[in-house]
Amino acid sequence: MASPTRTMAGxxxxxxxxxxxxxxxxxxxxxxxxxxxxxRSWLFGxxxxxxxxxxxxxxxxxxxxxxxxxDLAWDHTSPFSTPDKRFEVDGANAARDFLAREIExxxxxxxxxxxxxxxxxxxxxxxxxxxxxxxxxLCNMGIGADFMGPGTPGGLITKxxxxxxxxxxxxxxxxxxxxxxMCGLCVHKPETTYDNFVGAFGKRYVxxxxxxxxxxxxxQPIDA
Numbered sequence: 001m002a003s004p005t006r007t008m009a010g011x012x013x014x015x016x017x018x019x020x021x022x023x024x025x026x027x028x029x030x031x032x033x034x035x036x037x038x039x040r041s042w043l044f045g046x047x048x049x050x051x052x053x054x055x056x057x058x059x060x061x062x063x064x065x066x067x068x069x070x071d072l073a074w075d076h077t078s079p080f081s082t083p084d085k086r087f088e089v090d091g092a093n094a095a096r097d098f099l100a101r102e103i104e105x106x107x108x109x110x111x112x113x114x115x116x117x118x119x120x121x122x123x124x125x126x127x128x129x130x131x132x133x134x135x136x137x138l139c140n141m142g143i144g145a146d147f148m149g150p151g152t153p154g155g156l157i158t159k160x161x162x163x164x165x166x167x168x169x170x171x172x173x174x175x176x177x178x179x180x181x182m183c184g185l186c187v188h189k190p191e192t193t194y195d196n197f198v199g200a201f202g203k204r205y206v207x208x209x210x211x212x213x214x215x216x217x218x219x220q221p222i223d224a
Contacts, residue, residue: 003061009164013046014060021102022068029078033172034071037146040169042067045142048156058134062112066119066139069095075181076188086192087185092120124197146174179205 006015027035045067049055073080073090080094081087096117099108108116119139122129129140145152150162179201186193186202186209193199194212202209 009043009168010161011043011046011050011165013043014064016061016064018102018108019061019064019068022065022098025098026068026072029072029080031075033174033177034074036169036172037174038068038071040165041070041139041143041146043142043165043169044145044157045138047161048141048145048153049138051156055134055138058138059112059115062108062115062135063119063138063142065095065099066116066123066135067142069098069116070120070123070139070143074185076184081189083189084191086196087198088121088124092117095120 004015005012007013023039026038030038042064045063046060049058049060049063070091071087072078072094073082074087075081076087078090080090082090085093096113099113099116115133115135118132119129119136122132122136123140123143126140126144129136131137141153145157150157150159182198182201183205185198186206190202190209190211193202195214199209199211203211
């Protein structure tokens with residue numbers, strides 16, 4: 001039996017009860033800008049999957065849940081944010097907890113739930129995500145496309161497709177809002193920003209931000 005689908009911005013996407021629940025959850029726990037971002041990221045992933053043969057066997061429900069829930073904890077004020085974990089890990093944990101509570105999610109086996117966790121935890125690390133399972137790689141690519149715009153990745157998303165998606169899910173000050181959110185992480189939980197891209201926002205935009213130098217950390221003398 002074929003899975004239910006619907007069309008949005010000219011794109012055919014899966015439309016299962018679990019995906020509907022994920023959309024509702026994201027809308028509840030994200031501000032409008034963030035909700036539009038995760039929603040667009042899902043749609044861009046669907047476009048990419050339709051054009052790349054290696055993604056033809058991707059579990060598109062796993063991809064949908066991962067993309068839709070990937071930024072539950074990127075704002076330090078989120079109830080899912082912890083003081084000591086990277087926002088990607090907090091978001092992955094929040095999505096895992098969501099799946100555990102959803103009756104409709106019971107059809108996800110342990111591997112599928114792990115794919116959701118991995119997709120979210122690695123969504124900002126293309127050098128790793130691109131070598132993982134298709135669901136993980138596709139989530140990263142769809143999110144990246146929302147940042148980079150038409151022509152990415154590799155010309156897969158046309159200007160017409162990009163404009164159609166943004167026409168239904170406007171940017172709402174996307175880039176400036178991301179800058180504010182990343183700087184908030186640098187101010188309020190800086191220890192989680194030293195070994196990843198978030199620290200670059202701190203170095204450029206946050207007065208007094210001092211990222212730990214990983215070389216100094218690794219090369220310090222060992223007191224045995």
